[in-house]
Amino acid sequence: MAEKLQSLRGMVDLLPASIALWQHVEATARDHFRRARIAEIRTPLLEVTELFARGIGEATDVVGKEMYTFLDRGERSCTLRPEGTASVVRAAIQHGLLSQGPQRLWYGGPMFRYERPQAGRQRQFHQIGVELLGFADARSDVEAIAIAWDLLAALGVGGLALELNTLGAPEDRTRYRTELVAWLEAHRQQLDPDSQARIQTNPLRVLDSKHPGTQELLAGAPELADALSGESHERFSQVRHGLEALGIPFTLNPRLVRGLDYYSHTAFEITSDQLGAQATVCGGGRYDGLVQQLGGPATPAIGWALGMERLVLLLQQSEAQPWMAAAAPQVYLVNRGERAEAVALQLCRELRRTGIAVELDASGSAFGKQLRRADRQGAAWALVIGDEEAAGGVALLKDLRRAEETGDEGGAAPDRAGPGQRLDLAEIPAQLAHLLAG
RNA sequence: GCGGGCGUCGCCAAGUGGUUAAGGCAGCGGCUUGUGGCGCCGCUAUUCGGGGGUUCGAGUCCCCUCGCUCGCCCCA
Structure with a gap:
């Protein structure tokens, strides 16, 4: 018998037995978006590498060491998309959607990141995401979060927690970054090696370090909240009040820092304690600068993405499984x-x-x-x-x-x-x- | 990229250096050649992810490799 072939590492088959659940999630999401007046957009899996380099940020781990990048037969550098936002924004700019007014878009499908596989983390994984382009008001932050929260509720996922933070305006962040780098440099010797390396590349991420010693040290570091302008403060409080008015519970997490460069102001994650190390089911935030950075008109925006595999993991743990019926x-x-x-x-x-x-x-x-x-x-x-x-x-x-x-x-x-x-x-x-x- | 654990039939799983590799589920066949759910009988791994080594002898020990898994990292 010939040698058996296997799927590539981290590339997972979805067999008939688990498809019913996936379809249930997809159908629920589709209907949820229909009622929220969010239209689907489908973009290519393959994009020019520069889109992600420019959109996500050269210094990020995603771009720096996790992308599937290769030259095609025409010697163009191509990359299998590691996330959806950059592509959606690119498409919106390319087809002039933004000149037709604000866009409410959703997408779903496979993403690719060359990482070590783990529970809730594969190299080809699937996301469903929402992007609200052309929305500046704090209410749109609240609406975006509510859409995610309600979708998860509709699916019957329990035990979720919403964590919230603000990164402030880009100027706030730049100011804070300078302050933080200075402080980190002064304490360099006491930091763990990973954090030391990040001082120059991505200093905000040091705040999120899980190293106990570093965390302890960080108690004395400058706080992002103190660097916020009055305007940024006001904006964040509007978002919080909006969520409170809707009865959506959240906790403030000043350490919550997004890994991708394009975020500003509101950042949030929805996590579960049932998922081990990969606890984030849904993550997102505001990215007012991205559209312009990719060559489009200045356009405020907010969005999020949820991880299908992690969601499916949670749903498989739940008691009632109505999707199992119709086979x-x-x-x-x-x-x-x-x-x-x-x-x-x-x-x-x-x-x-x-x-x-x-x-x-x-x-x-x-x-x-x-x-x-x-x-x-x-x-x-x-x-x-x-x-x-x-x-x-x-x-x-x-x-x-x-x-x-x-x-x-x-x-x-x-x-x-x-x-x-x-x-x-x-x-x-x-x-x-x-x-x-x- | 770095650490720890694991890898026996499609699935679950016994086996801890020595004669022919348990069992359960699923599948297939028969009892019942035209009638279901129960039961009984039988079949389904010359082979233990792959390769090399140690040994008289290896699924069991060692090395390499692939894969899975948990944590670090990262993130959805």
Whole structure:
């Protein structure tokens, strides 16, 4: 036998058994966005590398060491998208969407980051995200967060916490950054190596360090909040009050710093304590400078993205799993014999045409075997066609659930529901449609 | 990129250097060659992720490699 091939590391197959849950999430999200008047946008998985270098920031880990980047046959540097925002903004600029007024957009699909795989973290992973382009008011921050929060609630995810912070205006951040770097340099010797390395590249991220010694030291560091302008303060308080008015609970986390350069003002994460190290289910914030940075008109914006794999992980842990319902066939077509098989194939098509989920047994094995499979698959009804029926233009209809309801003696001889009801082939589609509707 | 744990049939899983690699689930076949859910019987790994080594002998020990997993890092 030839050597077996495997998927690439961190590239995961979604098998039929888990697809129902994914579709449930996608359908819920789609409907949620429809009602929120947010339109879907689909962008290519592959973009020019510069889009991410310029949009996300050269100094970030995502761009610096996690991208799938290669030269195509035309020697262009291409990158598999590591996130969705840059592409959406690029598309909005490229097609002049912004000159048609504010845009409310959502997207979903695979993203790629070359990281060490872990629970809730794959190299190809999936996000659903929302971008509100052309919205400056603090109310849009509140609305964006509410949309995320309500979507998760609609999906029945429990135990979530919303963490909130503000990064201030870009000027605030620049001012604070200078202050912070000076302080960090003064305490360089007491910092862990990772943090030392970040002083120049991405000093704000030092605040988020999990190193205990560094955290302790940081208690004496300058606070971003103190560097905020009055205006930024006011804005943040509007966001907080807005959330309070909606009854959405949150905690302030001054250490919450986004990894991507384009964020300013509001930053937030929705986390779960059930996910281990990768606790963030949804993260986002305001990015007023990005559109301009990518060559578009100055456009304020806010957005977020949620991680599908992490969400699915949480949903799999929950008790009620309503999405598991609909996998069974409604009708199982038992058929055997040359004439019967031809008739069954045709009947199967007609039934499917009327909207019924029909499993056609193609094994040609004994009637008993076929019925057994019908039962194991959880079919509601079985249609039995042998050559006798085929010759007479009829089929036998059996209710596979009736006997189960009446005879639950547990271990007693099966209480079979008789040979079934004899029906004309021509009447079957209508009859079944009626039965299944009732 | 750095550390720790793990890797036996599609899934779960016994096995801790010595004769033919348990068992359960699922699948397939039979008892029942035209009738389901229970039951019984049988079949399904010359092989223990892959490669090399130690040994008279290895799934069991060692090395390398691939993969999974947990943490660091990063982030959704």
